[in-house]
Amino acid sequence: MRVIFEVLLSCLVASVVASPRYGGHESSNQHISTVELAVTSTETSETASTSSSPNTATPPSPSISPNTATLPSPSISPNTAKPPSPSISPSTAKPPSSSISPNTAKPPSSSISPNTAKPPYSSISANTAIRPSASISPNTAKPPSPSISPNTAKPPSTTPSKGVSVPANCFKPNGVPVGWLPDGVNMTLLQNKVAPGTTACTYGDYAHIRSTTDYGDDEIAGSASAAAEAGTVFTISLQPYIPFNQVDLQSILASMEKILEAGNQVVWLRFAHEMNWYINTNTKNTDTPYIGSTDDFKMLWKNIATAVDREKVKMFWSPNSPVPPDTITSIGDSWFPGAEYVDIVGLDVYAQSTSTSFADAFGEFYDTYAAPNNLPFVLGETGWFDGGNDSEKMYWLGQVSSAQAKERCPLYQGFSWFEYDKPSEGDFRVVMGSSDLASQVLK
Ligand SMILES: *[C@@H]1O[C@H](CO)[C@@H](O)[C@H](O)[C@H]1NC(C)=O
Numbered sequence: 190m191r192v193i194f195e196v197l198l199s200c201l202v203a204s205v206v207a208s209p210r211y212g213g214h215e216s217s218n219q220h221i222s223t224v225e226l227a228v229t230s231t232e233t234s235e236t237a238s239t240s241s242s243p244n245t246a247t248p249p250s251p252s253i254s255p256n257t258a259t260l261p262s263p264s265i266s267p268n269t270a271k272p273p274s275p276s277i278s279p280s281t282a283k284p285p286s287s288s289i290s291p292n293t294a295k296p297p298s299s300s301i302s303p304n305t306a307k308p309p310y311s312s313i314s315a316n317t318a319i320r321p322s323a324s325i326s327p328n329t330a331k332p333p334s335p336s337i338s339p340n341t342a343k344p345p346s347t348t349p350s351k352g353v354s355v356p357a358n359c360f361k362p363n364g365v366p367v368g369w370l371p372d373g374v375n376m377t378l379l380q381n382k383v384a385p386g387t388t389a390c391t392y393g394d395y396a397h398i399r400s401t402t403d404y405g406d407d408e409i410a411g412s413a414s415a416a417a418e419a420g421t422v423f424t425i426s427l428q429p430y431i432p433f434n435q436v437d438l439q440s441i442l443a444s445m446e447k448i449l450e451a452g453n454q455v456v457w458l459r460f461a462h463e464m465n466w467y468i469n470t471n472t473k474n475t476d477t478p479y480i481g482s483t484d485d486f487k488m489l490w491k492n493i494a495t496a497v498d499r500e501k502v503k504m505f506w507s508p509n510s511p512v513p514p515d516t517i518t519s520i521g522d523s524w525f526p527g528a529e530y531v532d533i534v535g536l537d538v539y540a541q542s543t544s545t546s547f548a549d550a551f552g553e554f555y556d557t558y559a560a561p562n563n564l565p566f567v568l569g570e571t572g573w574f575d576g577g578n579d580s581e582k583m584y585w586l587g588q589v590s591s592a593q594a595k596e597r598c599p600l601y602q603g604f605s606w607f608e609y610d611k612p613s614e615g616d617f618r619v620v621m622g623s624s625d626l627a628s629q630v631l632k
């Protein structure tokens with residue numbers, strides 16, 4: 190599914206779409222495609238493939254107005270017939286320039302060392318015994334600050350506090366790690382089409398907890414070993430279809446262990462991704478929903494984060510672009526478990542306008558969740574909202590892999606492109622499609 194919202198900045202009309210997706214198995218979608226609409230939602234659904242009627246959903250935009258009252262609406266274009274998504278306002282409120290420097294915003298000392306803040310694990314199980322080491326992740330192994338002067342100690346803004354273990358020599362045009370959600374395509378073959386002889390940084394797949402005894406291991410097995418073989422970081426988007434409070438920690442641990450045993454040194458656990466979209470209280474979602482309260486979710490997340498060995502299992506918090514009236518801030522109020530339980534943050538956005546820049550789409554989220562907590566920022570999945578034509582795809586791929594993205598968001602640690610061809614939604618591919626676009630953009 191995906192949600193499209195429009196970003197309006199000054200005279201700039203930027204629209205982006207966020208979209209959660211499955212592996213290639215399921216698909217369906219519903220577009221609320223309105224020309225310059227405020228919100229669109231599309232969904233992939235294994236069970237509701239028939240529900241994919243393009244115009245079913247009515248743009249919820251009208252209901253957004255209140256929040257947008259404070260928005261710089263005056264400066265907005267005619268398109269604003271529909272109120273811009275509330276999520277836009279904040280970014281305009283504060284100049285990105287100031288919010289870019291996380292270190293100044295908050296003393297790094299307090300925000301950066303979650304483990305010292307409160308060791309949630311100490312009181313728990315044996316697994317927690319090893320937890321402390323998580324804070325000594327590779328990248329932070331050499332915290333330059335401590336050795337220098339304690340008071341001025343500030344980790345370089347480009348170094349995430351907890352690190353993200355992408356292979357040192359993986360493919361990083363402009364310094365941006367490139368990853369794929371390859372839809373079962375051989376990663377080596379795919380990456381060789383992009384840049385011969387290189388290795389992609391991440392390989393993502395989806396799995397589902399379908400019952401108290403099925404934690405998606407069958408879905409994970411093949412891609413976990415393929416990722417290990419390709420030498421990429423494996424990212425698993427694990428979707429709980431049983432109530433949050435029924436998810437069994439030991440089963441999660443067992444699944445992660447299988448991934449590691451398949452030869453992966455690290456796994457990014459993008460647990461219950463796009464929770465703000467898939468939750469059953471979101472009536473726009475017709476896909477199989479997540480079940481439970483936001484408190485249940487946060488408790489489960491904390492329990493998982495506490496139980497796993499975070500040196501090897503990175504907790505990847507990856508919500509969907511907020512559906513109005515939700516905002517970037519409100520999704521955190523509801524769903525963010527706390528920085529000490531998170532290793533990577535990201536936002537799923539599918540672009541809808543070539544007026545949308547990387548900063549437009551992600552700046553506010555970055556300033557809210559990544560920078561203040563000094564957490565790596567990664568796009569769990571991205572692409573063009575309806576697949577897009579060649580120029581649109583190339584534009585967006587260029588944005589997410591640009592040097593400007595890194596400049597705007599120093600903690601940006603890469604993206605995972607949704608390399609899927611979904612007949613009901615569009616052909617999102619930039620590598621294996623009719624045109625080899627990625628090799629032209631990623632250099
Ligand atoms: C992917 O392709 C490469 C190159 O042909 C091959 O060596 C490798 O075994 C393949 N991997 C999988 C998982 O099929």
Ligand SMILES: *[C@@H]1O[C@H](CO)[C@@H](O)[C@H](O)[C@H]1NC(C)=O
Pocket residue numbers: 578579580581
């Ligand atoms: C892609 O689509 C956009 C929007 O419809 C259009 O303006 C542009 O000309 C198209 N480009 C190509 C190469 O088809």
